Amino acid sequence: MAYFGTIQVGNPPQEFSVVFDTGSGNLIVPGSDCASDACTSHRRFDHRKSGGINPINCDGSNVSHGMLPDEITITFGTGKITGQCFTDSICVGAACSKGNFISSLDESYTPFATFSFDGVLGLALDSMAQSNEFSVMSRLHGxxxxxxxxxxxxxxxxxxxxxxxxxxAIKQEHMASELYWVNVVGDAGYWQVEIQDIYLGEHPQKLCQGCRVAVDTGTSELAGPSDIIAKLEQLLGSGHDCSNIDALPKLGFAVRGPNGKPKILSLSPKDYTSEGSFGGCNLSLMNLDVPPPKGPLFVFGIPFLQKYFTVYDHENSRAWSLAASPYCASPARDLKRPERCRGSVPLPSLLQHLGA
Structure with a gap:
């Protein structure tokens, strides 16, 4: 499952559907010179049709006279893309600026050909991007x-x-409570915060103290350290057929706020369990073992984001979250919710950046 929306690149503008991905830092769209199936099955950016295009090297430097621009290869765990870099107009809704982006020359069939969307707009912090000029948020703010x-x-x-x-802006109609500020930790560019403990109901379990959790809009799952997940499965005993799901406790993650006091973000049993394809009841957490200093790490994807409204303060490197309201007013920027892509899940960006 993925949520995606539209942006425009170039002048005159060319429209693309993209995943707004807090787990990566660059804007990537298929290019017209890309002949792989993953590109030809999607809309492609034609730099020859844009009057404001400027080829650049992928470190952000200008191309020397008489030289061709360099290329960049980005690996995504199960696949990779190779592309060229350009500067041109980028518009997200009515907000437009000049910015750097990557136009694919080649994309591996897996996983890109199966996606319903064309590209990825990275919204991680600037250190995740090729440079500040590749950060769409930095360019729009600037x-x-x-x-x-x-x-x-x-x-x-x-x-x-x-x-x-x-x-x-923050739309107040999505807020069911006051904003709770949480400081981002680490310098890798992920929107990650510190976990103080894991709770079952109101009871702390003293599991994974000092762990971190990253919120990732490009990931369709919840994920965490395999040893912690195994302990949670033993403690929860979710049942072979989910028959006891209503009796299971809430699964809570206590995050450290700016005053040091914990805030427990809870998931209901229906949020953290699922019925398997062949029956049976499973804990909906993927194994993700990230060694120190980046780990241990949990990744909260779509199941968490469907429950909590999240805000990302790009300038101050702060994120905060709260329970989403039960209704949604008329949005300024709609995101489409497509069917599952051929029975699989879309690119889990942060998991793949971490090599999982």
Missing amino acids: AGVLKQPLFSVFLSDSDEEKSEITFG
């Missing part, structure tokens, strides 16, 4: 087209509600 240097994400779990990403 151009003065955002009221505030932040964005917020509301993901609906119902086809009756429209999901929304808002740039430069």
Whole structure:
């Protein structure tokens, strides 16, 4: 499952559907010179049709006279892309600025050919991007087209509600409580915060103290250290057929706020369990073993984001979250919720950046 929306690149603008991905840092769209199946099955950016295009090297430097621009290869665990870099106009809704991006020359069939969307717009912190000029948030903020240097994400779990990403503002109608600030930790560029403990109901378990959790809009799953997941499975005993799901406790993660006091973010049994394809009841957490200093690490994807409205303060490297409201007002930027891609899940970006 993925949530995606539209952006425009070039002048005159060419439209693309992209995943707004907090687990990566660059804008990547298929290029017209890419002949692989993963590109030809999607809309491709034609740099020859843009009057404002400027080829650059992928470190952001200008191309020397008489030289060709260099190329870049980015690996995504199960696949990779090779592309060229350009500077051109990038528009997210009505917010536009000049910015650097990657136009694919080749994309591996797996996983890119199976996606319903064309590309990826990375919204991680600047250290995740090739440079600040490749960070769309930095360029929009620098151009003065955002009221505030932040964005917020509301993901609906119902086809009756429209999901929304808002740039430069926080829509109050999505808030069911006051904002709770959480400081981002580490310098890898992920929107990750510190976990103080894991709770079952109201009871702390003294599991994974000092762990971190990264919130990733490009990941369709929840993931965590395999040893912690094994302990949770033993403690929860979710049952072979999910028959006792209503009796299971909430699964809570206590995150450290700016005053040092914990805030427990809870998932209901229906959020963290699922019925397997061949029957049976499973804990909906993938194994993800990230060694120190980056780990131990949990990754919260779509199941968490469907429950909590999240805001990302790009300038101050702060994120905070709260329970989403049960309704969604008319959004300024709609995100489409497609069917599952051929029975699989879309690119789990952060998991693949971490080599999982």
